[in-house]
Amino acid sequence: MAAILVADVVGYSALVSANEEAALHTYRGHFRALEPHVGLNGGRLFKRTGDGFLAEFSSVVDALACAETMQRQMAERNGARGQSPEMQFRMGIHAGDVFDDDGDVLGDGVNIAARLEGLAPPGGIIVSGRVYEDLVGKVDVSFTELGPQYLKNITRPVTAYSVQTAFATESRIIQSRPDKPSVAVLAFDNLSPDAEQDYIAEGIAEDIITSLSRVPWIFVVARNSSFSYKGLSVDVRRIGRELGVRYILEGSVRGAGDRLRVTGQLIDAETGSHVWADRYDGKLDDVFELQDQITEAVVASIAPGIRQAEIDRAAHKRPDTLGAYDHFLRAQSLIYRFNFTEADDHLSKALSLSSECPLASALRGWIRTLLWNPDTRPNEARFDCAIRLAHEALAASHLDLEAQAYAGYVLAFLSEDTEYGLSIVDQVVEKSPNCVSAWGSSCVLHGLMGQAQTAQAHAREAPRLNPNDPLNYRVHMGISLSQIAEGNWRDLRETAQKMRAFHNTVTVFRLNELVAEMALGNGSRARELAGIHMSREPDFSVSMFRHMRARISIAKPEIYDAYYKMLAAAGIPD
Numbered sequence: 190m191a192a193i194l195v196a197d198v199v200g201y202s203a204l205v206s207a208n209e210e211a212a213l214h215t216y217r218g219h220f221r222a223l224e225p226h227v228g229l230n231g232g233r234l235f236k237r238t239g240d241g242f243l244a245e246f247s248s249v250v251d252a253l254a255c256a257e258t259m260q261r262q263m264a265e266r267n268g269a270r271g272q273s274p275e276m277q278f279r280m281g282i283h284a285g286d287v288f289d290d291d292g293d294v295l296g297d298g299v300n301i302a303a304r305l306e307g308l309a310p311p312g313g314i315i316v317s318g319r320v321y322e323d324l325v326g327k328v329d330v331s332f333t334e335l336g337p338q339y340l341k342n343i344t345r346p347v348t349a350y351s352v353q354t355a356f357a358t359e360s361r362i363i364q365s366r367p368d369k370p371s372v373a374v375l376a377f378d379n380l381s382p383d384a385e386q387d388y389i390a391e392g393i394a395e396d397i398i399t400s401l402s403r404v405p406w407i408f409v410v411a412r413n414s415s416f417s418y419k420g421l422s423v424d425v426r427r428i429g430r431e432l433g434v435r436y437i438l439e440g441s442v443r444g445a446g447d448r449l450r451v452t453g454q455l456i457d458a459e460t461g462s463h464v465w466a467d468r469y470d471g472k473l474d475d476v477f478e479l480q481d482q483i484t485e486a487v488v489a490s491i492a493p494g495i496r497q498a499e500i501d502r503a504a505h506k507r508p509d510t511l512g513a514y515d516h517f518l519r520a521q522s523l524i525y526r527f528n529f530t531e532a533d534d535h536l537s538k539a540l541s542l543s544s545e546c547p548l549a550s551a552l553r554g555w556i557r558t559l560l561w562n563p564d565t566r567p568n569e570a571r572f573d574c575a576i577r578l579a580h581e582a583l584a585a586s587h588l589d590l591e592a593q594a595y596a597g598y599v600l601a602f603l604s605e606d607t608e609y610g611l612s613i614v615d616q617v618v619e620k621s622p623n624c625v626s627a628w629g630s631s632c633v634l635h636g637l638m639g640q641a642q643t644a645q646a647h648a649r650e651a652p653r654l655n656p657n658d659p660l661n662y663r664v665h666m667g668i669s670l671s672q673i674a675e676g677n678w679r680d681l682r683e684t685a686q687k688m689r690a691f692h693n694t695v696t697v698f699r700l701n702e703l704v705a706e707m708a709l710g711n712g713s714r715a716r717e718l719a720g721i722h723m724s725r726e727p728d729f730s731v732s733m734f735r736h737m738r739a740r741i742s743i744a745k746p747e748i749y750d751a752y753y754k755m756l757a758a759a760g761i762p763d
Contacts, residue, residue: 197241280307318348429458636670
């Protein structure tokens with residue numbers, strides 16, 4: 190004996206005839222939303238048809254509870270369907286003898302349930318008299334007796350009852366947005382003819398949600414909320430209001446043979462405009478490895494896109510309306526333009542308006558580690574301030590991995606507890622492998638330690654994750670440090686020449702090229718570069734540079750003995 194639930198879509202053939210692609214897309218979305226309720230109510234889905242499904246339950250109470258929940262959810266989904274075609278299920282339930290046929294279920298219990306389903310109105314549920322007798326007094330449901338029904342290929346009439354299913358559809362609550370960038374990742378559409386590939390599409394979207402949730406400055410809606418729109422053609426602006434997010438990421442997966450193509454696009458839910466779009470191609474030989482690659486690429490692409498969109502938004506606000514987050518965004522924009530003095534001012538204002546902003550504290554500390562030019566030239570007071578700010582960031586009550594990466598860098602760079610700072614950076618890399626700033630910090634730190642191979646390996650990660658990051662100069666800095674440690678002067682010169690765009694502002698890059706030319710026997714060119722450098726920083730001296738670097742606790746002095754001698758030989762005052 191088993192309780193059998195049979196369901197199918199009303200008028201599915203007409204929907205397919207009108208728009209096959211839209212009908213199939215919508216049905217798949219509904220089915221994926223309804224299917225979990227079978228298991229939640231103790232049932233087993235044993236057959237899928239083109240427009241419906243059959244499930245068995247050990248209890249008629251469970252079967253009815255499942256059917257009611259499904260019909261209620263369908264009423265809600267139809268209320269939120271947007272441009273999608275309306276779909277309604279009919280459902281029938283009977284309890285009777287069945288037998289297992291290699292996983293399939295056959296018998297009168299199935300046959301009668303299927304015939305009763307055909308009698309149900311759109312959105313309705315019909316149960317047999319046997320089910321009704323078992324339900325009376327056990328459920329808070331109203332029934333209407335339909336009398337004996339003569340069903341096709343069933344020898345005796347079956348008394349049927351209609352379940353009252355007048356579900357009121359409530360409009361979704363409009364959620365308020367959090368005070369940081371917010372994104373909802375919708376379930377990716379499976380555009381392949383094989384419905385079984387749904388798991389790939391959903392797996393990619395779920396991996397992206399998980400990875401984005403590790404980005405500390407982004408608020409990510411959980412999958413249960415964002416996936417509820419699967420199969421519905423709802424305007425993204427409406428989804429943004431209902432989920433309380435600024436950005437919507439949607440995408441699709443299409444498989445053909447052993448090839449797979451994944452597309453994604455990030456949309457501003459307030460304006461409907463596109464922020465980012467891309468596509469990825471790969472082979473299905475190892476689908477899980479492919480999922481990882483796609484997830485990494487998408488997250489690395491859209492996270493900077495979201496931040497830049499937020500920076501652009503803050504730039505258009507009036508100064509008298511700026512809050513802590515707006516000041517922070519303006520500071521980030523100035524950092525990207527290498528205007529560290531004004532950036533530090535905005536970070537200070539952000540901290541004055543917010544009791545706790547760990548990333549602002551960490552970035553203020555990081556700015557004080559830069560050996561740049563006279564405007565940002567470090568001194569003992571700036572170094573001590575940097576360490577204090579790093580500890581403030583790490584003492585924040587909420588976890589911020591990017592803040593940890595910068596704070597750990599400061600402590601490894603300047604404090605006596607070098608190993609502690611380096612371990613913090615390593616932890617961020619492990620917890621959030623998409624954190625570009627952590628890879629950049631690790632690259633520089635290992636370069637200073639003389640660990641050339643590690644520095645160069647980590648240098649390859651940051652630009653791969655975000656090739657257009659303006660702060661990727663840190664990668665070249667780390668590579669330069671590793672080349673100095675190796676005494677690889679030819680490659681050091683090549684790296685320095687790649688960074689010519691920074692030569693007018695970055696002291697270290699100018700000095701690196703000068704030293705490389707001197708080491709390669711090009712004394713005249715080295716002296717020419719020394720003259721250019723002294724024209725920009727007339728008070729600069731080798732002893733000043735040596736003193737600044739002496740405070741860097743992680744650096745190995747012996748690595749730079751030859752470096753300092755070549756500076757002096759090229760004409761930099763001792």
